[in-house]
Amino acid sequence: MASLFSRGKDHVEVPRLRSRQNRGGEENVNRVALGELTPDLASYLGRAAYLQLAIFETASLALSIAPHTRGKNAMSRVAGSSLEKYEGLITELTRSGHDPAATMEPFRREIDAFHRTVLGADWYETLVSSYVVSGLLDDFFVRLAGGLPDDQANRIAALLTPELGSGYIVDELRAAIDADPKLASRLAVWGRRLVGDTLLIARSALAVPENTAPDEARLEPVFTELIAAHTRRMDVLGLTA
Amino acid sequence: MASLFSRGKDHVEVPRLRSRQNRGGEENVNRVALGELTPDLASYLGRAAYLQLAIFETASLALSIAPHTRGKNAMSRVAGSSLEKYEGLITELTRSGHDPAATMEPFRREIDAFHRTVLGADWYETLVSSYVVSGLLDDFFVRLAGGLPDDQANRIAALLTPELGSGYIVDELRAAIDADPKLASRLAVWGRRLVGDTLLIARSALAVPENTAPDEARLEPVFTELIAAHTRRMDVLGLTA
Numbered sequence: 001m002a003s004l005f006s007r008g009k010d011h012v013e014v015p016r017l018r019s020r021q022n023r024g025g026e027e028n029v030n031r032v033a034l035g036e037l038t039p040d041l042a043s044y045l046g047r048a049a050y051l052q053l054a055i056f057e058t059a060s061l062a063l064s065i066a067p068h069t070r071g072k073n074a075m076s077r078v079a080g081s082s083l084e085k086y087e088g089l090i091t092e093l094t095r096s097g098h099d100p101a102a103t104m105e106p107f108r109r110e111i112d113a114f115h116r117t118v119l120g121a122d123w124y125e126t127l128v129s130s131y132v133v134s135g136l137l138d139d140f141f142v143r144l145a146g147g148l149p150d151d152q153a154n155r156i157a158a159l160l161t162p163e164l165g166s167g168y169i170v171d172e173l174r175a176a177i178d179a180d181p182k183l184a185s186r187l188a189v190w191g192r193r194l195v196g197d198t199l200l201i202a203r204s205a206l207a208v209p210e211n212t213a214p215d216e217a218r219l220e221p222v223f224t225e226l227i228a229a230h231t232r233r234m235d236v237l238g239l240t241a
Numbered sequence: 242m243a244s245l246f247s248r249g250k251d252h253v254e255v256p257r258l259r260s261r262q263n264r265g266g267e268e269n270v271n272r273v274a275l276g277e278l279t280p281d282l283a284s285y286l287g288r289a290a291y292l293q294l295a296i297f298e299t300a301s302l303a304l305s306i307a308p309h310t311r312g313k314n315a316m317s318r319v320a321g322s323s324l325e326k327y328e329g330l331i332t333e334l335t336r337s338g339h340d341p342a343a344t345m346e347p348f349r350r351e352i353d354a355f356h357r358t359v360l361g362a363d364w365y366e367t368l369v370s371s372y373v374v375s376g377l378l379d380d381f382f383v384r385l386a387g388g389l390p391d392d393q394a395n396r397i398a399a400l401l402t403p404e405l406g407s408g409y410i411v412d413e414l415r416a417a418i419d420a421d422p423k424l425a426s427r428l429a430v431w432g433r434r435l436v437g438d439t440l441l442i443a444r445s446a447l448a449v450p451e452n453t454a455p456d457e458a459r460l461e462p463v464f465t466e467l468i469a470a471h472t473r474r475m476d477v478l479g480l481t482a
Contacts, residue, residue: 053304053313060301060320063294069349070342072294076327079301083321090314101311108310 034222037214038147039207041096046103047111047205048141048156049089053104054115055134056082059165061119062126071123071172078130078165085138088159092152114201118194124176124183125190128237131169132194135233138163139226140202173237188239195230195241199223275463278455279388280448282337287344288352288446289382289397290330294345295356296375297323300406302360303367312364312413319371319406326379329400333393355442359435365417365424366431369478372410373435376474379404380467381443414478429480436471436482440464 038044059082063075090100118133120126138160145153145160177184208214231241279285300323304316331341359374361367379401386394386401418425449455472482 050310053317056317057301057305060298060305064298064301068342069291069346073331073342073345076294076297076324080321080324080328083317083324086317087321101309101314104314105310 034143034206034219035146037206037208037219038144039205041148041152042093042098042103043207044141044144044148044205045089045093045096045098046105047107048160049086049093049100050104050107050111051137051141051201052082052086052089054111055130055137056086057115058119058126058130058133062123062130065123065126067123071168074165074168074172075130078169081162081164082134085159089156092156096152110204111201114197117197120190124173124187127169127173128187128190129194131166131173131237132191132230132233133198135163135166136195136198136226136230137202139229140205143222143226144205170236177238184239187237188234188241191234191239191241195227199226202226275384275447275460276387278447278449278460279385280446282389282393283334283339283344284448285382285385285389285446286330286334286337286339287346288348289401290327290334290341291345291348291352292378292382292442293323293327293330295352296371296378297327298356299360299367299371299374303364303371306364306367308364315406315409315413316371319410322403322405323375326400330397333397337393351445352442355438358438361431365414365428368410368414369428369431370435372407372414372478373432373471373474374439376404376407377436377439377467377471378443380470381446384463384467385446411477418479425480428478429475429482432475432480432482436468440467443467 039047056079059075059079063072063079066072066075093100093103118129120129142157142160145156147153148156173187177187203214206214206219227241234241280288297320300316300320304313304320307313307316334341334344359370361370383398383401386397388394389397414428418428444455447455447460468482475482
């Protein structure tokens with residue numbers, strides 16, 4: 001099912017900062033640009049882990065409000081996949097000598113507020129949230145891992161890449177969208193709000209030296225790529241991004 | 242942490258119906274009594290799996306409403322443990338040729354209603370629910386597995402026995418209860434309601450031939466044992482069952 005999303009193995013190949021000189025092509029430069037703004041390991045992991053908890057909570061909410069047993073069962077796999085990613089990030093935290101709860105704590109308030117805005121008002125909106133927010137954030141954190149030490153970067157990229165259960169979400173949403181044009185336009189609007197809020201919370205993860213702003217000219221292509229991947233995800237649903 | 246609960250290895254040793262003649266002691270007879278009311282494999286698994294989803298939903302709710310990051314992190318392990326049990330039961334269902342969603346469907350309405358009554362109104366009540374309901378139901382379904390074929394019975398008992406994360410719940414609740422006698426009495430009342438509702442839903446899993454009632458005289462000791470285990474769990478919290 002992964003092939004549906006045009007999200008192939010390029011998600012596991014983390015671009016390395018050190019190899020910039022050896023690689024050509026604009027795309028590499030774009031990706032590496034994000035690696036230069038990677039925060040320290042603890043901040044990266046604390047934020048990524050707490051965001052993964054929020055992604056898990058959205059999947060669990062979808063499971064709880066699922067209007068049929070099939071949906072509950074399918075969303076249990078999505079929730080489980082997110083929980084595995086979370087546990088993997090926590091393992092990285094403890095492996096590097098950090099207390100998980102204390103390291104996540106500074107991000108709690110901001111991410112809780114974000115989570116409330118992207119929960120969705122019903123089954124379909126929450127499904128779109130689960131699919132869109134996890135897609136964007138996992139994508140973003142795989143790219144941002146480019147600035148971490150090799151070992152962690154590769155393990156984290158492998159950890160965050162799988163999209164277990166999204167095949168079900170796509171099938172369920174496509175069927176509902178095909179049957180109801182009003183739902184399609186409501187969910188397209190919802191998807192636009194999600195991408196805005198999610199890219200904002202993603203940006204706040206960038207390590208920008210005090211009293212400076214990130215180099216927008218270098219960042220823009222990175223966010224253009226993230227939005228392009230998001231647009232492909234919405235296309236798969238039959239929605240305009 | 243399992244030792245806190247006086248729930249030792251007797252939970253993995255599923256009493257076998259066939260061995261009744263070979264074993265002495267009232268306790269074995271009591272346990273075997275439940276095995277005689279074990280429903281067919283599909284009904285057993287469908288009900289146990291859907292109840293495990295409800296247990297997972299309670300743990301996820303606790304995670305969502307946790308007042309601190311430490312609590313969120315700890316409840317992620319409780320939720321993950323419940324999800325593993327669910328997935329194990331679903332694996333048994335597919336292995337025996339049953340469609341998971343269709344097999345769970347007949348139990349949906351009754352268990353959803355049960356789930357709503359045991360959710361709890363706040364962090365502490367939901368923690369008690371997570372601990373008490375999963376303890377009672379896993380206990381019950383391990384005993385009820387006694388009437389299933391050997392292979393399944395042993396795998397299911399091994400699957401449902403671990404109580405991952407309950408050590409955290411106990412610590413968190415004990416600290417709050419020690420600090421606030423009013424909370425202690427409120428949670429004791431809540432625990433009594435939980436045990437009543439949970440034993441009712443457990444009873445509804447028993448396969449009783451049409452137009453007959455279960456043999457109460459034989460069932461009573463089984464439920465007495467379940468309640469005794471529940472009482473030990475409440476004792477650990479410092480609450481009167």
